[in-house]
Amino acid sequence: MHALKKTGWTVFFGMLPALIIYIGIALVPIGMSFYYSFFNWDGLSPMKFTGLDNYLSTLKDAVFWKGVQNNLFMMATGIFGQLPIGLFFALLLNRSLKGIKGYRSMLFLPVVISAVIVSIIWGMVFKIESGLLNGLLDLVGLGAWKQDWLGSPKLGMFSVSLTYIWQNYGFYMVIFLAALQNIPEEIKEAAVMDGATGLKRFWFVTLPMLKETIWVTLIFAISNSFRVFDLIYVMTAGGPAHNTEVMTIYMYNNAFQNMNFGYGSAVSMLILLFSLIAIYAANLITRRSR
Amino acid sequence: MQTSRIKLSVLHIFLAILCLANILPILWMIGSSFKSEEEFSINPMGLPKQWDFSNYSKAWKVAHLGTYFWNSIFVTIAAILLTVFLGALASYFISRFDFKGSKWVYGLFLIGMTIPIHATLVPIFILMKKLGLLNTHLSLVLPYTAFHLSITIFILVGFMKSFPKDIEESAIIDGGGAYRIFWSIILPMTRPALATVVIINFIYNWNEFLFALVLISKTGLKTLPLGLANFAGTETKFQTMQMAALTMALLPLLAFYLLLEKQLVQGMTAGAVKG
Numbered sequence: 374m375h376a377l378k379k380t381g382w383t384v385f386f387g388m389l390p391a392l393i394i395y396i397g398i399a400l401v402p403i404g405m406s407f408y409y410s411f412f413n414w415d416g417l418s419p420m421k422f423t424g425l426d427n428y429l430s431t432l433k434d435a436v437f438w439k440g441v442q443n444n445l446f447m448m449a450t451g452i453f454g455q456l457p458i459g460l461f462f463a464l465l466l467n468r469s470l471k472g473i474k475g476y477r478s479m480l481f482l483p484v485v486i487s488a489v490i491v492s493i494i495w496g497m498v499f500k501i502e503s504g505l506l507n508g509l510l511d512l513v514g515l516g517a518w519k520q521d522w523l524g525s526p527k528l529g530m531f532s533v534s535l536t537y538i539w540q541n542y543g544f545y546m547v548i549f550l551a552a553l554q555n556i557p558e559e560i561k562e563a564a565v566m567d568g569a570t571g572l573k574r575f576w577f578v579t580l581p582m583l584k585e586t587i588w589v590t591l592i593f594a595i596s597n598s599f600r601v602f603d604l605i606y607v608m609t610a611g612g613p614a615h616n617t618e619v620m621t622i623y624m625y626n627n628a629f630q631n632m633n634f635g636y637g638s639a640v641s642m643l644i645l646l647f648s649l650i651a652i653y654a655a656n657l658i659t660r661r662s663r
Numbered sequence: 664m665q666t667s668r669i670k671l672s673v674l675h676i677f678l679a680i681l682c683l684a685n686i687l688p689i690l691w692m693i694g695s696s697f698k699s700e701e702e703f704s705i706n707p708m709g710l711p712k713q714w715d716f717s718n719y720s721k722a723w724k725v726a727h728l729g730t731y732f733w734n735s736i737f738v739t740i741a742a743i744l745l746t747v748f749l750g751a752l753a754s755y756f757i758s759r760f761d762f763k764g765s766k767w768v769y770g771l772f773l774i775g776m777t778i779p780i781h782a783t784l785v786p787i788f789i790l791m792k793k794l795g796l797l798n799t800h801l802s803l804v805l806p807y808t809a810f811h812l813s814i815t816i817f818i819l820v821g822f823m824k825s826f827p828k829d830i831e832e833s834a835i836i837d838g839g840g841a842y843r844i845f846w847s848i849i850l851p852m853t854r855p856a857l858a859t860v861v862i863i864n865f866i867y868n869w870n871e872f873l874f875a876l877v878l879i880s881k882t883g884l885k886t887l888p889l890g891l892a893n894f895a896g897t898e899t900k901f902q903t904m905q906m907a908a909l910t911m912a913l914l915p916l917l918a919f920y921l922l923l924e925k926q927l928v929q930g931m932t933a934g935a936v937k938g
Contacts, residue, residue: 381762383840383841383842384756384760384762384841387752387753387755387756387841387842387845388752388753388756388757388768390749390752391749391750391752391753391772391812391816392753392768394745394749394805394808394809394812395771395772395775395809395812395813396771397809398783398787398790398805398806398808398809398810399775399778399783399806399809399810399812399813400771400774400775400778401786402782402783402785402786402787402790403778403782403783405785405786405789406782406783406785406786409785409786416789416792462681465674465677465678466678470671470674470675472675475682476678476679476682478920478921478924479682479683479685479686480681480682480685481924481928482685482686482689482920483685484931485866485870485916485920485927485931486870486913486916487869487870487872487887487888487916488870488872488888489870489872489888489889489891489892490888490891490909490912490913492892493891493892493895493905493909494688494689494692494909495688496895497692497902497905497906498688498691500902502704503703503704503707503902504707505687505688505691505707505708508707508708509708512708539685539688544931544932547928547931547932548932548935548936551932551936552936589935590935593935596777596779599779600779600780600781602781602872602873603872603873603888606872606876606892607872607892607895621781624781624784625781625784625877628784628785629788629877634785634789637784637785638785638786641779641781641782641784641785642782644779644781644782645779645782648779
């Protein structure tokens with residue numbers, strides 16, 4: 374590229390610290406997790422090789438499958454909740470309007486707040502006594518709908534996912550907004566000339582232009598849904614009675630509460646596998662339309 | 664496009680209502696934090712009848728907020744310095760030098776954006792235990808750095824690649840070495856991207872919970888999210904005091920967000936918009 378010669382060692386030593394930290398703490402542990410997953414180990418006594426036992430007992434555990442089911446629910450919430458709401462607000466904000474920045478700031482705000490604070494706030498919103506949601510229902514005369522939002526077996530996951538949507542749709546809104554602003558003016562004008570208005574224009578002109586972006590957000594929504602932890606750990610810790618447990622909570626409990634590191638590692642490998650399968654499936658399903 | 668005035672005001676009203684509804688939980692929390700526990704139990708919805716500030720001094724003490732703030736500030740800043748310095752150096756060599764495997768190294772760093780943290784949790788815990796680092800600030804600084812090098816390098820390489828190729832030429836004629844060129848020419852030119860990277864690293868480190876939960880158990884070393892989660896779990900009876908604690912934890916972040924929103928939003932969505 375330029376006249377600096379004999380730079381081999383310079384380059385090597387310049388990159389070394391970053392590479393050591395990155396490979397040693399982010400990459401190698403994935404391999405170690407895989408390795409640990411074949412052992413029975415509490416971190417203190419010697420490791421005992423048990424082959425596939427950890428995987429087999431995980432797959433036999435009903436609580437794990439409850440976690441899988443809840444993860445799928447979170448994934449659906451991401452895809453059918455966060456993405457459309459994000460797109461909806463992006464469409465609303467995609468125009469020159471006074472005060473548009475203020476609106477965007479308020480809608481994006483939850484994205485930057487720590488999931489812990491969000492969860493504690495929403496835990497209070499969902500409280501039976503003196504919670505915001507039940508209080509609002511009382512105010513509008515729907516007192517009969519008051520619920521134990523987080524504790525009820527039927528509504529627990531619904532309430533958790535409401536918070537999940539609230540915290541994250543702003544992220545997708547901004548991505549959609551950037552994509553909308555990249556649609557060339559000529560295409561919009563041509564569509565107007567052809568008499569395409571309202572819904573028709575959205576469906577036949579705007580949406581096809583967003584295909585690539587929708588695909589990217591879809592991947593984000595899927596992989597993020599398998600990573601949900603803080604939100605549920607703080608709000609319900611997976612309870613009551615595993616009702617809102619997701620796979621990451623199950624993994625944490627087994628590895629760090631029961632001190633079963635081999636078992637926990639096997640679960641973390643299964644989470645990775647399941648999220649890859651979900652992304653692959655999404656790829657297959659949407660391939661034709663892309 | 665022309666939009667009629669009526670349509671425009673309807674849109675404004677509609678947006679204003681939605682936005683207010685969106686931040687209602689936060690407003691409710693801040694409002695209620697000024698109520699006494701008794702008033703809150705009788706009147707959880709309206710504005711406080713008597714503004715009571717005692718929750719704030721109580722919460723600050725009971726929740727050890729001072730300690731948690733300090734720990735969060737220390738860990739966040741240390742991790743930012745390490746990440747951005749090492750990331751900038753690596754980005755410089757990746758973007759400005761032709762060496763064998765430079766693309767490969769770049770690709771290797773990018774993989775990091777797809778690694779789920781929980782899949783590395785057990786080995787990192789074991790590693791920190793073996794190194795004797797459990798319950799130290801360093802045990803958080805290292806993983807925070809490792810996991811955010813990827814996005815840092817992604818943003819910085821993208822920026823540094825756009826510089827014209829002859830920038831270094833004159834410096835080389837003057838006899839400057841690779842590191843001097845990095846320090847006195849490339850780094851100053853990268854300032855806008857460095858700002859973005861510092862800002863998103865700040866927000867990620869400041870909010871991080873899972874590593875802290877696993878690697879830190881001493882109260883004196885807990886970061887803000889971990890400390891607040893514990894506090895909320897134990898002081899369930901004192902709701903308005905909790906709200907005061909949350910409000911105090913939220914305020915610096917709110918100020919940070921309002922000041923630096925543009926770069927923050929750009930940085931956080933960089934992986935999705937460019938990628």
